[in-house]
Amino acid sequence: MSDQIKIQVERREDFGKGASRQARRDGKIPAVVYGHGTDPVHLLLPTQETTLAVRNPNALLTLVRDGEEHLVLPKDIQRNFISQTVSHIDFIVVRKGEKVVVDVWVHVDGEAAPGTTFNLEEASVPVLAEATHLPENVTIDIEGREAGDHVYAKDVTVPAGTTIELEDDYVIATISETVEQDLGETEEETEEPATVGAKGGDDEAEKTED
Template identity: 90%
Template structure:
């Protein structure tokens, strides 16, 4: 389930690309908070603390500013393509008891039958859950599954109080027969003729 993390933030007053670069050099991440009919609020968050917090993309955070606290969830996290550092975050405001839909990783338990190959069609699935109790993952069981079998949305194991936002017959994973490639025996090749100085094949030395 989601752990609530408190982060001290400050109001962002300068805007534009230049101001964003300056903020990042100062160890701060530009962010915008949306939700519940209010105007978007532009903030600056401490880089190191925030980066650690959003390693879980569904991390529940409490942003603290001037004594006021607001619970938020990351909606969009932009990262630098090269350094993979967090460049900007969009948050949505949530309240205790409010249900939200988030993408949750699929955990695979067990091993399929020998001679089969397991194929995970969906690495994550949309789950509706309480904003303050979001699951980190859901589970599918594949122990002993045979070739030709499918794991459907109805087979996904969910934590109490959460709902999978997919139709029951939606395919999450498949089991197929392992195909072994027969490379066959490597054919022996004849040794190439040795070319003489004048371009003809060199003759064997004669006895005598």
């Protein structure tokens, strides 16, 4: 379940690409908070602390500014294409008791029947859950499943109070028969050593005799 993390933030006063680059050089991440009909609030967050916090993309954060606290969830995390460092975050305001839709990882239990191959079609799925009690994952059980079997959204196990936001017949995983590729036997073709120059040697001998 989600743990609330408190982060001290400051209001962002300067805008534009130059100001954003300067903020990152100063060890701060530009961010914007919106939701519940309020005007967007532009903030600066400490880079190291925030980066660690949002390793879980569904991290529930409490942003503290001037004594006020705002409960938020990351909505969009932008990262530098090369360094993969966090460059900007959009947060959405949430309230205790409110339900939100987030994507969570699919955890797989068990092993399919021998001679089969398991294929996870969806590594994550959308779920509706209480903002302050978001699950870390949902679970599917593939123990003993045979070739041709499908795991559907209706087969996913979710925590109490959580529902999966997919149609019941949506395919999450498939089980197929393992196909062994026959590469055939490779025969090494052995060739007799080339006798280049042998005939030439006879010719030379004939010339010498002449």
